[in-house]
Amino acid sequence: MFFKQFSALSLAVLSLSLFGCSQRLAADQEIVDRAKLIHKEALTLDTHVDIPDVGYATEAFDPGIDHPKLKCDLVKMSRGGMDGVFLAAYVRQTKRDAEGYKNAYESVIGKLKAIHRLTEKMYPERCEFATSPDDVERISRNGKKAIMTGIENGFAIGKDLSNVEKFYKLGVRYITLSHNGHNDICDSCNRREQLGDKETEHNGLSKFGEKVVGEMNRLGIMVDVSHISVESFYDVIKVSKAPVIASHSGCRALAEHPRNLYDEQLKALVKNGGVIQIVAYGGFLKLDLPRRSKAISDLKKKLDDGRIQVEQFQERMKEVDTKYPPANLSDFVDHIDHAVKVAGIGHVGIGSDFDGGGGIPGFNDHSEALNVTIELVRRGYSEEDITKIWGANLLRVWREVEKAAVSERF
Numbered sequence: 001m002f003f004k005q006f007s008a009l010s011l012a013v014l015s016l017s018l019f020g021c022s023q024r025l026a027a028d029q030e031i032v033d034r035a036k037l038i039h040k041e042a043l044t045l046d047t048h049v050d051i052p053d054v055g056y057a058t059e060a061f062d063p064g065i066d067h068p069k070l071k072c073d074l075v076k077m078s079r080g081g082m083d084g085v086f087l088a089a090y091v092r093q094t095k096r097d098a099e100g101y102k103n104a105y106e107s108v109i110g111k112l113k114a115i116h117r118l119t120e121k122m123y124p125e126r127c128e129f130a131t132s133p134d135d136v137e138r139i140s141r142n143g144k145k146a147i148m149t150g151i152e153n154g155f156a157i158g159k160d161l162s163n164v165e166k167f168y169k170l171g172v173r174y175i176t177l178s179h180n181g182h183n184d185i186c187d188s189c190n191r192r193e194q195l196g197d198k199e200t201e202h203n204g205l206s207k208f209g210e211k212v213v214g215e216m217n218r219l220g221i222m223v224d225v226s227h228i229s230v231e232s233f234y235d236v237i238k239v240s241k242a243p244v245i246a247s248h249s250g251c252r253a254l255a256e257h258p259r260n261l262y263d264e265q266l267k268a269l270v271k272n273g274g275v276i277q278i279v280a281y282g283g284f285l286k287l288d289l290p291r292r293s294k295a296i297s298d299l300k301k302k303l304d305d306g307r308i309q310v311e312q313f314q315e316r317m318k319e320v321d322t323k324y325p326p327a328n329l330s331d332f333v334d335h336i337d338h339a340v341k342v343a344g345i346g347h348v349g350i351g352s353d354f355d356g357g358g359g360i361p362g363f364n365d366h367s368e369a370l371n372v373t374i375e376l377v378r379r380g381y382s383e384e385d386i387t388k389i390w391g392a393n394l395l396r397v398w399r400e401v402e403k404a405a406v407s408e409r410f
């Protein structure tokens with residue numbers, strides 16, 4: 001009797017748990033199906049992808065193939081349902097002397113040429129250069145990838161304000177005012193001691209920086225506040241006549257890293273009408289990463305010295321993974337969640353930083369972009385919300401920047 005009762009009970013439990021399991025699987029499938037539909041309909045834009053310093057859009061780095069060294073190429077964009085991307089012409093901060101300015105300018109021009117080579121010479125049938133939100137929408141409707149460009153580090157402007165218009169004419173639609181290291185425009189959030197940077201140089205935006213922002217406003221180039229110091233950020237907000245963007249930053253409330261924005265900054269961004277594009281760079285999303293890399297390099301050293309064997313290394317790596325798990329898709333979406341909570345759904349977007357250090361398990365290149373939408377659906381975001389995050393917010397800001405530029409000129 002007892003046995004019979006027991007088996008009946010266990011059968012009931014078993015079938016119940018099986019039922020629960022299949023129910024959960026069905027729910028998961030429903031989420032994925034819904035996400036696929038939303039992802040297909042939404043205009044999906046990424047505001048920050050780097051390109052290699054040399055050889056981009058040549059045989060060495062051909063963005064037309066599924067390139068093993070690129071996290072963003074036309075194949076991965078198609079596979080992940082990405083509609084457009086800002087390829088950044090990044091320039092490293094170096095000494096501010098005649099040679100430094102010349103090299104910075106030339107390096108940016110070289111990268112801009114490479115981006116135009118991609119769209120105009122190499123793959124005009126698969127992608128097109130976009131210089132306006134209308135362009136982006138039209139190109140996407142025609143089934144091509146929209147390629148935009150921004151400059152990462154206003155150092156490329158040097159001290160010559162007329163360069164801003166030169167860059168505009170080459171299609172540049174945002175400029176990140178600084179990178180790591182102060183420049184003539186403003187203080188960076190990461191000074192470069194090797195270059196003699198003090199804690200602060202301008203205590204925010206310089207007089208020249210104000211002119212640069214004014215010129216960008218006049219032309220219709222978005223001002224990018226990622227990488228700049230907190231003081232610089234508030235100065236920009238004060239002087240900019242148009243909304244600004246943070247093209248690739250996270251939330252400082254979740255990870256106390258200087259590259260991330262404080263809640264107060266997010267609120268100021270809302271007043272300004274701007275947008276924060278959440279970065280997929282593990283080191284900004286989760287702060288135990290430095291400790292994680294130290295633990296791994298210590299282990300590697302031990303392996304190299306012969307103090308531990310491969311099996312022990314693998315065992316100990318599992319411990320490191322448990323102790324300091326790397327940032328993942330969920331951490332990334334936590335930053336989106338937080339920014340939405342503080343700034344509202346109308347002021348948050350995505351800027352992966354792929355090919356510049358960005359990429360996390362689950363969203364490690366553009367072919368995995370759908371995973372972000374799945375996670376957003378799972379967390380209860382509506383189709384309208386997700387469309388805003390993936391691109392509508394950025395296009396709204398861009399249109400306002402265009403409008404402010406026109407009213408500036410006439």
Ligand SMILES: [Zn+2]
Nearest residue numbers: 152227248356
């Ligand atoms: Zn950057």
